[in-house]
Amino acid sequence: MMAGIKALVALSFSGALGLTFLLLGCALEHFGVYWPMFVLVFYILSPIPNLIARRHADDTESSNACRELAYFLATGIVVSAYGLPIVLARKSVIQWGACGLVMAGNCVIFLTILGFFLIFGGGDDFSWEQCNASAKLHTERRNTDQRMAAQ
Numbered sequence: 001m002m003a004g005i006k007a008l009v010a011l012s013f014s015g016a017l018g019l020t021f022l023l024l025g026c027a028l029e030h031f032g033v034y035w036p037m038f039v040l041v042f043y044i045l046s047p048i049p050n051l052i053a054r055r056h057a058d059d060t061e062s063s064n065a066c067r068e069l070a071y072f073l074a075t076g077i078v079v080s081a082y083g084l085p086i087v088l089a090r091k092s093v094i095q096w097g098a099c100g101l102v103m104a105g106n107c108v109i110f111l112t113i114l115g116f117f118l119i120f121g122g123g124d125d126f127s128w129e130q131c132n133a134s135a136k137l138h139t140e141r142r143n144t145d146q147r148m149a150a151q
Contacts (some may be wrong), residue, residue, distance in 0.1 A: 007119045011112055015028055016031030025085075025094075025101030033094050036102040042081035050117065051072040081106050 053070030082103065089099035121123045 007115075011119070014108055014112045014115070015022065018105045018112060021101050021105030021108060025098040028098075028134055031095055031098040031101075033098070035088055035093055037082045038087050039084055039102060040107065042084070043113070044076050046074055046081070046110065047113055047117070049077075054121075070105045078110055081110070122143060 020034065024041065025031060025036050049070035053067045057064055057066045085094065085099040085102040085106075088094045089096050094102075
């Protein structure tokens with residue numbers, strides 16, 4: 001059970017770190033422009049194509065058109081999240097320092113999203129199989145200990 005909780009805490013920490021970089025790129029006094037906050041839309045949209053593809057695709061290991069389209073759309077969303085701050089900096093809407101902080105935040109957030117899917121996305125989207133397996137193991141150990149104590 002501790003492995004699942006440790007993974008969840010690590011993902012939460014890295015997500016908070018990525019959002020801190022994004023907020024620093026907007027809220028520092030010498031930047032002071034909140035246009036880069038629009039990358040939050042890309043953070044929300046990026047996992048959606050893969051979630052839909054998992055629901056509608058076969059469970060076989062071979063690739064299919066649905067999954068490939070989902071990967072293509074997710075890649076387009078991620079590239080757009082990196083492109084938006086660059087375009088804003090080139091048009092002098094934001095400063096290049098803010099662009100760098102937003103890019104650092106993008107790296108951390110997208111690695112966090114990837115980590116979530118690698119750790120908790122083994123089967124059904126919402127099953128959290130790793131935590132469930134750890135909880136079952138913990139319950140079995142507790143039941144065994146109780147039986148041993150009763151004897």
